Amino acid sequence: MELLRDLTIKKFHSGLLDKKFSALEITQASFEHIKRENPEINAFLSIAEESAVRQAEKVDIAIAKDEEVGPLAGAPLAVKDCILIKDLPATAASKILENYVASYDAGVIEKLKAENAVFLGKTNLDEFAMGSSTENSAFGVVKNPHDPTRVAGGSSGGSVAAVAAHMALGALGTDTGGSIRLPSSFCGTVGMSPTYGAVSRSGIIAMASSLDQVGPIAKTCEDAAIIFNAIRGRDPLDATSAPANYNEKELLEPELAKVKGLTVGLPEEYFIEGLEPEVRHEIDAAIEKIQGLGLKFKKISLPHTKYALSVYYIIVPAEVSSNLARFDGIRYARNASRGAAAEGLTEMYFKNRGAGFGAESKRRIILGTFVLSSGYYDAYYEKAQKVRTLIKQDFDEAFKEVDVILAPVAPMRAFKIGERVDDPLSMYLADIFAIPAKLGGFPAISIPTKSAQALAPRELPVGFQLIGKKWREADILGVGNYYEKI
Amino acid sequence: MASAINKHELEHLAKLARVDLDPKEEEKLLKDLGSILEHFNELKALDTGSVEPMTGGTELKNIFREDTERENTNQGAGVEAFPEKEKGYLKVPPVFE
Numbered sequence: 353m354e355l356l357r358d359l360t361i362k363k364f365h366s367g368l369l370d371k372k373f374s375a376l377e378i379t380q381a382s383f384e385h386i387k388r389e390n391p392e393i394n395a396f397l398s399i400a401e402e403s404a405v406r407q408a409e410k411v412d413i414a415i416a417k418d419e420e421v422g423p424l425a426g427a428p429l430a431v432k433d434c435i436l437i438k439d440l441p442a443t444a445a446s447k448i449l450e451n452y453v454a455s456y457d458a459g460v461i462e463k464l465k466a467e468n469a470v471f472l473g474k475t476n477l478d479e480f481a482m483g484s485s486t487e488n489s490a491f492g493v494v495k496n497p498h499d500p501t502r503v504a505g506g507s508s509g510g511s512v513a514a515v516a517a518h519m520a521l522g523a524l525g526t527d528t529g530g531s532i533r534l535p536s537s538f539c540g541t542v543g544m545s546p547t548y549g550a551v552s553r554s555g556i557i558a559m560a561s562s563l564d565q566v567g568p569i570a571k572t573c574e575d576a577a578i579i580f581n582a583i584r585g586r587d588p589l590d591a592t593s594a595p596a597n598y599n600e601k602e603l604l605e606p607e608l609a610k611v612k613g614l615t616v617g618l619p620e621e622y623f624i625e626g627l628e629p630e631v632r633h634e635i636d637a638a639i640e641k642i643q644g645l646g647l648k649f650k651k652i653s654l655p656h657t658k659y660a661l662s663v664y665y666i667i668v669p670a671e672v673s674s675n676l677a678r679f680d681g682i683r684y685a686r687n688a689s690r691g692a693a694a695e696g697l698t699e700m701y702f703k704n705r706g707a708g709f710g711a712e713s714k715r716r717i718i719l720g721t722f723v724l725s726s727g728y729y730d731a732y733y734e735k736a737q738k739v740r741t742l743i744k745q746d747f748d749e750a751f752k753e754v755d756v757i758l759a760p761v762a763p764m765r766a767f768k769i770g771e772r773v774d775d776p777l778s779m780y781l782a783d784i785f786a787i788p789a790k791l792g793g794f795p796a797i798s799i800p801t802k803s804a805q806a807l808a809p810r811e812l813p814v815g816f817q818l819i820g821k822k823w824r825e826a827d828i829l830g831v832g833n834y835y836e837k838i
Numbered sequence: 839m840a841s842a843i844n845k846h847e848l849e850h851l852a853k854l855a856r857v858d859l860d861p862k863e864e865e866k867l868l869k870d871l872g873s874i875l876e877h878f879n880e881l882k883a884l885d886t887g888s889v890e891p892m893t894g895g896t897e898l899k900n901i902f903r904e905d906t907e908r909e910n911t912n913q914g915a916g917v918e919a920f921p922e923k924e925k926g927y928l929k930v931p932p933v934f935e
Contacts, residue, residue: 358873408875452919456912492869517870548895548896549896549898561895562894562895562896588903591898591901592895592898592901594896641905656884658880659880659881659884661877662877662880662881663881665874665877673855677855680856682921684908685919685921696931697930697931697932698856698932700931701856702856704856705855705856705857705858706859706860707858709857711863711866714859714867715867715871717855718848718851718855718857718867719871721851721854721855722843722847722871725851734891735881736881737862737888737891737892737893738886738889738890738892739884739886739889740891741889741890741891742886742889744892776870776874777870777873777874791892793895793896
């Protein structure tokens, strides 16, 4: 366990090459640790020990033969359970997919398999990635490794908790409104939502297609860059994935001289009264440290910020209501709750969907059906799409003056389990600072203000957010990288 | 924008969405949707007359591929994953009654 606590993907790779340990040893140590910790944390919904061990042995053989291996070879990773890995379960933490086993690999998984990464298992999430606390999982809440009475955040709570509790060296999550960054802030990991279109969505169980992106969760920005670099790229199976030109060297080895030359914007709309004082204090300290690196700061305004929550909760349910229409309890998997065939097809749909979806899924399906229905479409859906344009334009304007934007990830630290679950609006508010960048399609990262080692006992982590220009993940990763070195 | 959804409208929406709701779920949804829709009212004040709607996440247009023969290797897996099948066909309840 001590070994796992200190390991990063980067250190793992050099330890592997120096033959300090084998990939198999670290994989086995990870499973031992998972078996001890997971019953409490509930980060993993399923583990894949057999295929993981086989993969680790393959890497060890390559190393024994002095073959060249990449930076992710043998690295034990966790994967959110809405991302398909062939022959493994993919439940999206929903009862309606309880027995579904994926019949193909997601685009990102194909890429990681080519890198010989080791997949430890599939991680817990809010049902279909809808939520901010993982309390919407049909298979139980994920507990925060820093305080088990608190949520890990969501929706990628399982992937984040797995990394924060040292059960995996890195993980894949998905971020639609804040689902990678919010839990990362709550648990003290680095988590990035890439530019929309940078990473393939093929093989991701879709929630809101115009926003969903797969991104890395890791202990350091350096590790997050390694994972991002491996999964990015155009995929013919996702027509919205873009043929972007990234400079690999700049992503993986940012230069201090270049990072120092960046201008950081501080949006006044994000530094409001409602910030928890501890969050404010931590963010202020982070700003001071980054100023110390020599970066210039500038006050900016993103005037439509306050409308982002409404826009998001109109557009997302609209997309959810159509994306979740495919789950009828007939395709994908047999349901225990399945209605009898004799009752007829329509009746069966009602029963399967009624029993198979949780409360938040139903809320969004109904809300989405409403905002798309005739008579309300213009007032809600089209209006939201127009305001989405205004929110994106705010960022476009700001990025004429600054290179990156620094803001809190969330107004609060990890909250208590059960505290917000009965009031959807108060739950939605947790993502108020995470949502706007996503609506515009911009890349954004959560970086812990303090490393896990620097946290006082029982101190809860806080993340600060860096939002970058489109296709400029190198800027936010670069600033984060040098921040961590201070 | 219209006011909150009433019980009759909710039942209609549930019917359109093919979701069974029990009376307790209905009650909770009416309350939640009421406060959520009220929150949306803030958008009313914004003048968006000359704004183009953002209709997706990408600015890419017309992504085509070459119209060439491709090998599709995954069809069997789809059939295999289906809960009920017979002689390579998918088995579902009668569609027409």
